[in-house]
Amino acid sequence: MLLRRAILLFVGALTALAQGRTQLDLDSFEKVWTTIRDKHWQVKPAGLDWQAIHDEYRPRVEKASTHDEARAVMQEMLGRLKQSHFAIIPAVVYSVLDDEPEGPGSTGIDARVLDGHAIVTSVDPGSPAEKLGVRPGWQIERAGGKDLKAVIDQARSNPAVHELQLTRAVLARLSGPIGGTLDATFLNSSGSKVNVSLSLTAPRGTFSSFGNLPAQAVFYENKRIGQTAYVRFNMFLDLPHVMMSFQQTIENCKACDGLIIDLRGNPGGIGGMAMGMAGFLVDKPNQRLGTMYLRDSTLNFVVNPRADVFSGPVAVLVDGSSASTSEIFAGGLKDLGRARLFGTHTAAAALPSAFERLPNGDGFQYAVANYISEGGQPLEGLGVTPDVAAELTRAALLAGHDAVIDAAVDWIKTDWIRRQKKP
Amino acid sequence: MNRRVFLCLLTAAAGFAADPLPSAESILDRYVQVTGGKAAYEKRKTEIAHGTVEYAAIGIKGSLTRYAAEPDKYYASLEIDGLGKVETGINGQVAWENSAILGPRVKTGVERAEAIREGNMNSSLNWRKLYPKVENTGIEIIGGEECYKVVMTPAEGQPMTGYYQKKSGLQVKLSTVSTTQMGDIPVEMIASDYKDFGGILEPSKVIQKAGPQEFTMTLERVEVNPVIPPEKFALPEEVRKLVEKAAAK
Helix, strand or coil, X not given: CHHHHHHHHHHHHHHXXXXXXXXXXXXXXXXXXXXXXHHCCCCCHHHCCHHHHHHHHHHHHHHCCCHHHHHHHHHHHHXXXXXXXXXXXXXXXXXXXXXCCCCXXXXXXXXXXXXXXXXXXXXXXXXXXXXXXXXXXXXXXXXCCEEHHHHHHHHHCCCCCCHHHHHHHHHHCCEECCCCEEEEEEXXXXXXXXXXXXXXXXXXXXXXXXXXXXXXXXXXXXXXXXXXXXXEECCECCHHHHXXXXXXXXXXXXXXXXXXXXXXXXXCECCHHHHHHHCCCCCCCCEEEEEEECCCCEEEEEECCCCCCCCCCEXXXXXXCCCCHHHHHHHHHHHCCCCEEEECCCCCCCCCCEEEECCCCCEEEECXXXXXXXXXXXXXCCCCCCCEECCCCHHHHHCCXXXXXXXXXXXXXXXXXXXXXXX | CHHHHHHHHHHHHHHHHHCCCCCHHHHHHHHHHHCCCHHHHHHCCEEEEEEEEEEHHHCEEEEEEEEEECCCEEEEEEEEXXXXXXXXXXXXXXXXXXXXXXXXXXXXXXXXXXXXXXXXXXXXXXXXXXCCEEEEEEEEEECCEEEEEEEEECCCCCCEEEEEECCCCCEEEEEEEEEECCEEEEEEEEEEEEEEECCEEEEEEEEEEEXXXXXXXXXXXXXXXXXXXXXXXXXXXXXHHHHHHHHHC
């Protein structure tokens, strides 16, 4: 009798759990469906009868016997849009990506995932990492007690995860509270393991806030590589400082043989800055970088040529972590024939696509607008393809070379010689 | 008896249906009257208005200062936290904008025509000059109040629809499509909290929805007939260079 009661209790508990899971999946389905109904840039998303889509897919979610089945049904529904940046990301993957940095403290290391490993791509001058001898090209094995290779493999197990998210997941593990320390293990140039305890200090740049966004450290770097001006800024933020610095770069660059704008790792920011900066490079009036389509309006990303513009060759460097405003700027200048792009494919995240946690724990990604670059190419989901493919490699970084900068400098030199030969 | 009641109702309904809408002209003139009267407007030759702008959804605030002089001189400076300054102006001929984000530019075509209308200091009084065609198209309920819906069509540019309360004569809403360099953007403004600023009633709160953005403008104070040095309406250096560059081409 006791056993029978226990079995009944157990079965009852399982049934209750299953009902709870089903309800969470149904709530998640409703959230996904409603979000697209209310926020998609087309009133009739992708020309579909969205109510009919609801009526078709909800019974299938109700019938799903597992959480994975329910997710597959939702993913299939999103697939009907035939648009990128609509995805359901399993909870286990989402938790890896959603690992926010515990603080703004920085070791001074920038890193990318190259050939499946986290590789140091640059080290800020004077930073804790530089002082301890960490060099570009070193492979980061562990950081803060986490095996980075495992983090990378887990994130890459889902095809919806793109390089930008992967890079963020790695960089989040290289940060923490200012004043803290981070234990890390590297493989150095000779393949030896190096264990260091890195201090976490204020990140490079100046903290700048904009509206409700949390304050971000923004830096603007300006140097010369021979007669070529090189600029790099980590975000399209801190508008007064960055725009003024860019203007000064242009004013001081009248005799430069070219200009390199390095947007690798730049996740974007204030979209209007792309138009404002392009005005220093484009002399022809009535040009635009592209067009953004929202639900109730269409916005042309126009360029206002300045009185004095830089007329020399412009190289823009991009990678898979160049997103949003970076893509609008780079893609637009490429389409206008004003810049040559070097590097790797951009993040394909031109829009403020949002990520939200669903009631069942999965992540939901969706876009609220469409952006078409001036050449007719939608950037969202497709990104910008560089004119010249150039990749960072661990070997080149260890040898002190940035293959992407090298390619841009070579092109500018060649272009300069070509222009000198013109009658 | 029933027949008499029916006839009474029919007559009342017919009377109601036949109640003619007031002319658009009378509604616009009444607005001038209820906000201070023609004389009050005519007395105003210059003004400096001070206010704030808030984009609540994204947590951005700014301050707005607007200088105006009869008949068509205008300069406004909007300073937004984190974005810097956006200046706009009209010197009688050139309509321009100079923003920290987009740089300087000269407005042309329909956008210029719109800017010049907006820059007309006493536009409420001068509606006959600005809108060759005005039409009262009916009644609509705004905020629980009956409002006349007046469509004002300029010689150049998109028509504007103003909603004037039947009871008070005050304008409580304006809708139009604004021509900007980024495209035609639907704009809706809700005006409220009318206050006396130096003898003229003006809405101290305007909620403006322009495309995807919504912001609230608050008018705090207005300096009436101050001395404004002419250089305030002069073209900024960057804009002057653009005008010269365009002329040289």
